[in-house]
Amino acid sequence: MSKFSRAIRDxxxxxxxxxxxxxxxxxxxxLPLMFSFYTSFTNYxxxxxxxxxxxxxxxxxxxxxxxxxFWVAFGRTILFLTVALNLELLFGLGLALLVNKITxxxxxxRTIMMFPMMFSPILVGFQFKxxxxxxxxxxxxxxxxxxxxxxxxxxxxxxxxxxxxISFAEIWMSTSIFAILxxxxxxxxxxxxxxxxxxxxxxxxxxFRHITLPFxxxxxxxxxxxxxxxxxxxxxxxxxxxxxxxxxxxxLLWTLIARTAYDDARxxxxxxxxxxxxxxxxFFTWYFFRKLxxxxxxxxxx
Amino acid sequence: xxxxxxxxxATTVAIVLSGAASAQDYGSFExxxxxxxxxxxxxxxxxxxxxxxxxxxxxxxxxxxxxxxxFELDREMKQDIAAxxxxxxxxxxxxxxxxxxxxxxQPLDGLIDxxxxxxxxxxxxxxxxxxxxxxxxxxxxxxxxMFYVKSxxxxxxxxxxFEKEYGYALTPPETWAQASDQAxxxxxxxxxYGTHFAGKDEGITGRFYEMLVxxxxxxxxxxxKPTFNSEEGVRALNWFVDLYQAKAVPAGTTNYVWDDxxxxxxxxxxxxxxxxxxxxxxxxxxxxxxxGDVGVALAPKGSSGKRxxxxxxxTFSITKACDNKDAAASLVTFLTSQNAQMIEARAGxxxxxxxxxxxxxxxxxxxxxxxxxxxxxxxxxxxxxxxFTPPLIAEWGEVSNALWPQLQAAILGDVTAQEALDKAAxxxxxxxxxxxxx
Numbered sequence: 001m002s003k004f005s006r007a008i009r010d011x012x013x014x015x016x017x018x019x020x021x022x023x024x025x026x027x028x029x030x031l032p033l034m035f036s037f038y039t040s041f042t043n044y045x046x047x048x049x050x051x052x053x054x055x056x057x058x059x060x061x062x063x064x065x066x067x068x069x070f071w072v073a074f075g076r077t078i079l080f081l082t083v084a085l086n087l088e089l090l091f092g093l094g095l096a097l098l099v100n101k102i103t104x105x106x107x108x109x110r111t112i113m114m115f116p117m118m119f120s121p122i123l124v125g126f127q128f129k130x131x132x133x134x135x136x137x138x139x140x141x142x143x144x145x146x147x148x149x150x151x152x153x154x155x156x157x158x159x160x161x162x163x164x165x166i167s168f169a170e171i172w173m174s175t176s177i178f179a180i181l182x183x184x185x186x187x188x189x190x191x192x193x194x195x196x197x198x199x200x201x202x203x204x205x206x207x208f209r210h211i212t213l214p215f216x217x218x219x220x221x222x223x224x225x226x227x228x229x230x231x232x233x234x235x236x237x238x239x240x241x242x243x244x245x246x247x248x249x250x251x252l253l254w255t256l257i258a259r260t261a262y263d264d265a266r267x268x269x270x271x272x273x274x275x276x277x278x279x280x281x282x283f284f285t286w287y288f289f290r291k292l293x294x295x296x297x298x299x300x301x302x
Numbered sequence: 303x304x305x306x307x308x309x310x311x312a313t314t315v316a317i318v319l320s321g322a323a324s325a326q327d328y329g330s331f332e333x334x335x336x337x338x339x340x341x342x343x344x345x346x347x348x349x350x351x352x353x354x355x356x357x358x359x360x361x362x363x364x365x366x367x368x369x370x371x372x373f374e375l376d377r378e379m380k381q382d383i384a385a386x387x388x389x390x391x392x393x394x395x396x397x398x399x400x401x402x403x404x405x406x407x408q409p410l411d412g413l414i415d416x417x418x419x420x421x422x423x424x425x426x427x428x429x430x431x432x433x434x435x436x437x438x439x440x441x442x443x444x445x446x447x448m449f450y451v452k453s454x455x456x457x458x459x460x461x462x463x464f465e466k467e468y469g470y471a472l473t474p475p476e477t478w479a480q481a482s483d484q485a486x487x488x489x490x491x492x493x494x495y496g497t498h499f500a501g502k503d504e505g506i507t508g509r510f511y512e513m514l515v516x517x518x519x520x521x522x523x524x525x526x527k528p529t530f531n532s533e534e535g536v537r538a539l540n541w542f543v544d545l546y547q548a549k550a551v552p553a554g555t556t557n558y559v560w561d562d563x564x565x566x567x568x569x570x571x572x573x574x575x576x577x578x579x580x581x582x583x584x585x586x587x588x589x590x591x592x593x594g595d596v597g598v599a600l601a602p603k604g605s606s607g608k609r610x611x612x613x614x615x616x617t618f619s620i621t622k623a624c625d626n627k628d629a630a631a632s633l634v635t636f637l638t639s640q641n642a643q644m645i646e647a648r649a650g651x652x653x654x655x656x657x658x659x660x661x662x663x664x665x666x667x668x669x670x671x672x673x674x675x676x677x678x679x680x681x682x683x684x685x686x687x688x689x690f691t692p693p694l695i696a697e698w699g700e701v702s703n704a705l706w707p708q709l710q711a712a713i714l715g716d717v718t719a720q721e722a723l724d725k726a727a728x729x730x731x732x733x734x735x736x737x738x739x740x
Contacts, residue, residue, distance in 0.1 A: 045737075046381065047402045047696060049384060049386065049405065134552055134554035135492070135552050135566065140492075144492065150492070152553060154554055156557050157553050242557060245502050245556065245710055246501065246713075247708075247713075262377045263373075263699060264733075265380050
């Protein structure tokens with residue numbers, strides 16, 4: 001009897017038990033992935049089902065390499081990710097540290113802090129589209145009423161203001177994810193090292209820099225990993241606020257891919273774009289996981 | 303007693319009219335359930351309140367599977383085509399997008415009788431015909447004309463100042479060059495701008511396209527090679543660029559679509575607005591800040607002497623996969639009947655049956671609604687003489703998506719009009735090549 005057959009016989013029960021899960025994963029994840037990967041080598045257009053068999057080899061990928069708009073959107077997505085993640089981390093850390101200090105009404109505050117997470121991204125998009133509108137927007141009206149400006153500021157039109165506006169909406173919606181995870185880290189933190197450091201005469205900054213922050217880093221990197229996947233596929237908020245425009249000034253990977261796939265019905269090309277974009281998510285996931293492992297090693301968790 | 307007689311008379315007329323409507327035989331489809339996907343939204347919904355009447359007349363039931371905006375429905379139907387999941391009979395369609403659903407659409411010739419088709423405007427029927435097949439029955443049409451704030455144009459000080467600055471009298475614009483002058487003249491930012499325009503999606507493509515035609519240009523040559531990056535195309539695009547750079551339109555106009563424009567004009571934010579007839583009653587009504595102060599005029603002419611008139615019609619189609627095409631044809635006929643179109647026309651939507659034009663204008667006259675009479679007169683002329691559709695090809699959506707980001711780039715000053723159109727032409731060539739045109 002071969003080694004393989006023996007292994008199957010010895011592990012028959014566990015294999016039988018996990019077989020349904022493997023089957024479900026195959027059907028739900030692997031098959032669609034293989035199908036979409038195949039279509040990226042075809043001229044598949046949704047409105048022409050027979051184009052599914054129109055094999056064009058690497059043409060979609062070749063065009064992608066030469067598609068300046070795609071690479072600009074790729075770069076902008078990385079910038080958006082960098083800005084959003086760093087600012088969310090800063091604000092989330094600040095919020096968590098402040099909330100952690102409160103002794104009365106902390107639970108209520110924690111609940112309030114989570115409100116933005118409870119809104120659908122589409123609603124958040126509409127909310128900030130209104131807030132930043134140039135004629136009826138809240139910000140412009142407030143600035144004009146206070147006499148701070150006489151002209152409407154085109155928040156959703158100007159290249160950098162539009163980028164600021166979509167970043168603001170994204171950060172507003174998701175900072176609490178960082179805050180909650182960091183707060184969980186603060187709750188789990190042993191008090192002894194901090195007390196020992198204070199007895200040794202460490203300043204608040206030294207305690208934070210050398211004890212609190214290293215302890216929080218694994219929590220921060222978990223939040224970073226989750227959020228990097230989220231932001232790398234940011235779509236709803238941006239689509240509602242600017243639709244990737246004007247003139248592609250706020251075009252991110254997924255606004256471009258969704259338009260190519262559904263509005264243009266060019267699913268083959270869109271899938272080629274999506275596979276190139278996945279590289280971004282894989283890179284950030286790998287990077288933050290490596291950082292997470294380093295941080296845990298530093299804490300002596302392994 | 304007098305009131306009672308009036309009420310009695312009205313009731314009698316209503317009964318006679320409704321009797322006349324239900325007199326048409328819509329067939330009998332006892333216990334059959336007709337599955338449909340319909341366009342949703344405030345201006346489309348009132349028509350659907352008639353569906354129970356059709357159900358009562360035929361014994362069938364209507365199951366509405368989707369009731370979404372045009373763009374959501376468009377995505378859904380593309381997915382249905384891709385998945386081969388077309389288990390419904392009737393769907394809302396649009397003349398300008400109908401060719402892309404050709405694999406699922408049942409031609410109506412033979413299903414709808416010739417007399418019924420003959421009651422529709424021949425021009426609109428021709429717009430609903432794709433490669434010789436009638437793809438859908440139109441419920442109402444769209445074309446844009448000018449709405450303007452009358453008091454601004456009638457103000458003596460404005461008249462004198464305008465004539466002094468531009469050398470001709472201030473009247474609603476007859477040409478787009480005059481419209482440009484007037485937009486700059488009336489701008490008093492940020493309280494009021496001269497005008498605004500749809501600045502993204504198919505909105506700006508359509509506006510550019512009609513301006514291109516009015517300037518004497520065409521989108522494609524006979525071999526489907528893009529030709530909009532011509533001299534006429536640059537002139538057409540520069541009309542928008544010039545107004546944007548002169549700050550005669552709101553800075554955010556590049557993000558505006560139809561609701562932003564309609565609500566902005568009703569709020570008195572602009573002096574004139576090129577818009578659809580469906581807004582007319584709202585603009586001049588009590589919910590609008592400029593209610594009672596709205597004038598209408600034909601869309602201006604471009605330098606070729608042709609007026610702008612980008613047009614299309616909302617329609618109903620039947621799927622090839624439908625298991626009861628007679629029931630589907632019956633519902634489509636019912637929803638586009640004289641009675642049904644009168645309901646939409648009263649709200650300002652443009653009918654596609656010629657008799658409804660006559661009847662609704664007579665009704666507005668009888669009600670003393672001079673504004674709506676004028677609206678239907680202007681839009682009637684526009685539909686008869688100036689309306690044109692984009693090329694009726696399945697790739698119109700893709701062509702539009704290749705064009706509008708480049709149009710925006712020129713309007714915002716990132717590139718020149720020529721550079722923007724050249725880049726768009728290159729992308730459109732690729733779209734047409736992939737679709738097998740050249």
